[in-house]
Amino acid sequence: MTASKVRSTNRIRVFLCCAIIVAAIAGYQQIVGAASQPPALITETISETKLVTLAGNTRPEATVVNDRGPVADSFPMEHLWLQLQRSPEQEQALDRYIDQLSDRYSPNFHHWLTAKQFGERYGLAQEDLAAITGWLESHGFTVDLVYPSRVVIEFSGTAGQVREAFHTEIHNLKVNGKTHIANMSDPRIPAALTPAIVGIVSLNDFRPKPMYQLRSNYTWDSGQELDLVPADLATIYNLNPLFAAGYSGQGQTIVVIEASDVYNYPGDWDTFRSTFGLSSYTDGSFIQVHPAPGKGGACSDPGVVADDEGEAILDAEWSSATAPNAAIELASCGNTSANFGGFIALQNILSNGGSVPGVVSISYGDSEPILGRSANSYIKGLYQLAVAAGVSVFVSAGDGGAATSDFVEQNQVAQYGINVSGFASTQYNVAVGGTDFGDTYAGTNDTYWSATNNSDYSSALSYIPEIPWNDSCASELIAEYSGYTTTYGSSGFCNSSTGVNDYLDIIAGGGGASRCGTGSPKTPGIVGGSCAGYRKPSWQSGLFGNPSDKVRDLPDISLFAANGVWGHYYVFCDTDPSDGATCTGPPSGWLGAGGTSFSAPIMAGIQSLVNQYTGSSQGNPNPTYYSLAKSEYGASGSSSCNSSQGDAVGSSCIFYDVTQGDMDLVCTGSHNCYTPSGKYGVLSTSTSAYMPAYGTNAGWDFATGIGTVNAYNLVMAFGANPMPTTLSAAPATINSGSVDATGTSKPKKVTLTNKGTIAAAIGSVTATPPFAIASGTDTCSGKSIAAKKNCSFEVEFAPATPGAVTGGAINVTYNGASPTINLSGTGIALTLKAPSKETFSPVAAGGTGKPKAIKISNPATVSVSLGTTSIVGIDPTAFTITATTCTGTMAPKPGNCTITMEFTPKSGATGAQSATVGFSYTYGANTGVVSIPISGTVE
Secondary structure, eight states, X not given: OOHHHHHHHHHHHHHHHHHHHHHHHHHHHHHHOOOOOOOOOOOSOOOTTSEEEOOSOSOTTOSXXXXXXEOOTTOEEEEXXXXXOOOHHHHHHHHHHHHHHTOTTSTTTTOOOOHHHHHHHHSOOHHHHHHHHHHHHHTTOEEEEEOTTSSEEEXXXXXXXXXXXXXXXXXXXXXXXXXXXXXXXXXXXXXGGTTTEEEESOSSOOOOEEOOEEOOOOOOSOSSOOOBOHHHHHHHTTOHHHHHTTOSOXXXXXXXXXXXXXXXXXXXXXXXXXXXXXXXXXXXXXXXXXOOXXXXXXXXXXXXXXXXXXXXXXXXXXXXXXXXXXXXXXXXXXXXXXXXXXXXXXXXXXXXXSXXXXXXXXXXXXXXXXXXXXXXXXXXXXXXXXXXXXXXXXXXXXXXXXXXXXXXXXXXXXXXXXXXXXXXXXXXXXXXXXXXXXXXXXXXXXXXXXXXXXXXXXXXXXXXXXXXOBOSTTOHHHHHHTTOSOSXXXXXXXXXXXXXXXOOSOOBOOOEEOOSSBSOOSBTTBSOTTOBOOBOOTTTTTOTTOOOOSBOEEOSEEEEOOBSTTSOBEEEOOOOGGGTOOOOSSGGGSEEEESHHHHHHHHHHHHHHHHHHHTSOOSOOHHHHHHHHHHHHTTTOOGGGBGGGGGGSOTTOSEEBOOSOBXXXXXXXXXXXXXXXXXXXXXXXXXXXXXXXXXOOSSOBTTTBTOEEOHHHHHHXXXXXXXXXXXXXXXXXXXXXXXXXXXXXXXXXXXXXXXXXXXXXXXXXXXXXXXXXXXXXXXXXXXXXXXXXXXXXXXXXXXXXXXXXEEEEEEEEBSBOOOOOEEEEEEEOOOOBOOSOEXXXXXOTTOOOOOEEEEEEOOSSSOEEEOOOEEESSOGGXXXXXXXXXXXXXXXXXXXXXXXXXXXXXXXXXXXXXXXEEEEEEETTEEEEEEEEEEEEEO
């Protein structure tokens, strides 16, 4: 081969190699999306004289009563977080991408992002980061770290620097006998920075609350042990077939996020497993880690923290109960002067460039209106980063019912109104609520529990009917069991001696609508001001029972979480002397407790079995949970999957629909409190009527969400990967054109096609007024539309008033997200057709002219009601109406009427005579006027 040929061949090889690389890059960009430079948001010169207040970032405890004066200027404020905000366009793009991660049709399906990739695509521009870090440094702060997500900056300084830069003072507080620090007013920053900054995540040392409640001192049980041990859980929620098939968590890592180490590590965990028969799962392991961020930043070993140690060990033990062969990793960092150590740990796990776990569990909470805009935004961003990396985030929905602010503030009764936990209310986590067992209420303990324990201390015989977990006197079931017909009023249970002495609390499974995930409350801790809820995710819409409230609703799913009010509770091993228990002897002498702190790590363990079975992390599993629930509940719920059936519940059910009981709480005051009489009322969505917050119903509800699970059926259904039902609409936009007000347009047809692989169970098809589904045209409502099949309906436009109508929509309720069908039209004002004027022939004074018939017609498609015909004007007596048919109702086109008139000038009249003849008319709530000028001349 000659040298020239060799060079030519090499060029060809280089060209082909480059072409392959370009094609590979193009394919990568198609799937992952090209990393484009984000736009700069800071476009103005930073001026310290033009400031903007970052509203809603002051704790409710920061009051004059609690104030003990400012801290010293030298007081260290270390490792603070500045939460940044991306552009609205970036936020929308991120939401689309996260949706595509769980969309099997999308090329981005399960294409997870590292923190670096996340930051390159959805973080702030480098020039914005430089401007912000430069501003911080100009005020003397040290910038510790810009996290790779490029939406969080960690910085350190002093209280004096915080006052000088953010225009708020850090004070000492004394609250409930404990000392704290907090900012006393909302921070302020230069206006030029506000397009890129949400605010400081925290300037106080108040910590979120762990969501577990020690066993209550109640005596409902009939003598045998009714506490819950791991083997009971496996029986009740059908884990045993999974374990038998080899799905027990092998190869899976579950991270429990904590703010403390375990007191007796790993001894208590080992004792728990050996006592309850879990030590035979030899792949199971337990480690404690303190994840560093990679460079800069901080994560100190928190040691054993008395208020948090119990949470840490119960999470580690009970996550292992549902995935006994999984690796349990307790990730904790010490709290800083202002930040929660658990979030430091999770932020570092996601950001340090190492491997990420498939599942994370968080058992802490704080209310949306207490957290404020900056902290809520930080939590949302942290979970976005997690699910984009393929991590499933399970969070306790809360232990304070729909009154999380009061729970956090440790109030005995609700005073702050309805609100939910900001730790659990984002669209990117699974909010896990709590149930209790209904057998004690029903008097059926012996049906569901053996009189003797097995060697692993279990005694549950089957699935047990469930009710919402609720310890409060506002529980209708407790009130009824105690002999009362109502919970409220002076003669109601909450104002009785038993209710006050034994059940005056706000302990219940968390739930409710997101109401302050964005914006800022007027009063700290209470929904109001500019508060608004997180938008409802598309996967939550359309599930039977879930309200059309346009916001994120909690919880998503529930599991047993009671602390003994009906005799049932969890046991766990914790030898920390500060918790006052040992792990010797039978577990009846161990610590007993309940709370969504148990249900969250337990559900995280079940999800790890899903991951093991499918061979893949799932990111946010909610889209699949809800898709499966929509298939099971259909358009009206599933009677065979009703939890109240207990051991007779259907064997194929994935979810158990909890339909009995409530999570309502006792309250005082004016915020969402129904108090018709007596000292105590009950939490209610109305203050003038009893509308408890909240009860159960068929399908989804605020008390238990979708319901509880049959773990085996859930894993199998998840693994089967059924294509979610997806209805497409054609056309997707309808303009009905111009239509007479109070009239009705010609119907336009819409066809719905099921593009999924499972049937679409359609409940109803409705249109927002003034649009409506034409009678007799709907072949969709109440029907099951098979895959690839279609149905149709016709849409009418019936404007009540004149004017353009936009933003109309069709809502299709079914086991999927409603297709978008945009409707518009214009209502036309109705104007009767009449002569512009009438002129009569001349007549002598005192005479009578020739009669003239004046015709008025209706050009519209609707009828009108006519008023009294009259003559007004300068010379009304010069004209006479001799007959008229313009009375009553004028029919639609070609409807008409006639006014017959004569010119009758009075004696002595001279010259031109003029007046106006006419009448008013109405159509619907609209009015119109016919006014015809008339004239004549006196001879």
